[in-house]
Amino acid sequence: MLFSMPEPSAGGGSVRAARRRAGITLRRLAAELGVSVGTMSAIENDKVGLTIERLQQIARCLDVPAARLLEAPPPDDGTGRAAPPETPGAGQWRVFAPLELDPVLSSAVEVLNETGYHGATMRVIATGADISVPGLYHHYPSKQRLLVALLEIALQDLEWRVAAAGRETADPAGRFAAMVEALALFHSERAELASLVLSELRSVEEPNRERLVALQRRVPDLLEQAASVAVRLGRFTAADVRTTTRAITTMCLALPYWFPGSPEAAATGPAELARRYASLALDMMRHVPPTPSEVQLS
Known part of the structure; x- marks a missing residue:
């Protein structure tokens, strides 16, 4: 035998x-x-x-x-969402555990990125999730509901990270740099979700669209506020804070389109690239380093 x-x-x-x-x-x-x-x-x-x-x-x-x-993935909280820690510790915004989305949302991310919202069908999403079409509709009554759920997950995950990065230092230039680093990290580590926000927010219907657009604007507003403080304190000398901030934001938003799977991703990695983006952002804001006496007083 x-x-x-x-x-x-x-x-x-x-x-x-x-x-x-x-x-x-x-x-x-x-x-x-x-x-x-x-x-x-x-x-x-x-x-x-x-x-x-x-x-x-x-x-x-x-x-x-x-x-x-064969290794076990990092555990999640069972919600499938990137819930921010109640009291984020130092640097937690840099940690990107895999999002354990439920099978339907996971399939929807793939299908929507590949075909676009209007080209996607609930049948194809159901096939990717290995669930029946009636079973899919039981959990998500419409394709619109699926899209809104994914965009909410993405935007909430991004906002808490950028906000947490901005709270880690009292130095105004360092605060801005950390926030840019968080923005760049998110768009390389969560590239699939980030690309949906960029390409499919326009497909969201009211009243959800207005709410999600407002949520999307929070991060650029946070960056602009941080940059404005640095200008008032003489740490940045950029003449047009709003335009420069928007240019930096756009630079980070482009990451999902070229970084994943690129030679740079293999050679550099998201963390190092994000630090380089933060350094570029300081240059664009015309950063004025602190004087030796200011360093001693800090």
Whole structure:
């Protein structure tokens, strides 16, 4: 009688996290593996086990060690949302644990990024989530509801990070630089969600559109306020604070379109790139470093 060794069980969350870090969509990975989108989604949601061969195939496609796909993903709070800590500790805004979205929202992120809101269908989203169409409608009555839920998750996650970064130092120039760093980090670490905000906010219907647009404007307003304080205190000498702040914001907003999967992403990484963006922002604001006496007094 022949006995076979048990196959390993890779963590679906780890597979999903590795795929997103590589900048590869669920549909593309499924095509490269020769499986359906529904099967790939089921793998990532731990509904389908993996053979050794399939595990190695995924690792090759994502260019990661197979052992990494066996690691457990960071735990989440079960909500699927990036809830800000009640009292964020120093630097917590720099920590980006994978968002454990429910299968429907996870599928919607992929489909909406690939086809756009108007090209997406609830049937395709349901297929990606490995759920029936009636089952999808039970949780999300409309495609519009799905879009609003995703944009809220993205905008709330961004705002608390930028606000937390701005509270970490009393130095006005340092405060502004940290906020820009948080903005750049979000748009590289959460590129899929960030790109939805940029491309699909216009697809949101009222009354949600006005509310989400107001939420989106909070971050540029926070940056402008911080820059204005630095100008009043003589730490920035930019002649047009509003225009310069908007230019810096736009620079960060472009990251989802080119950074994920780029050579720079592999060579530099989001953290280093964000620090470089913060340094560029200081140059654009015409930063005046503190004098030695000011440093001694601080």
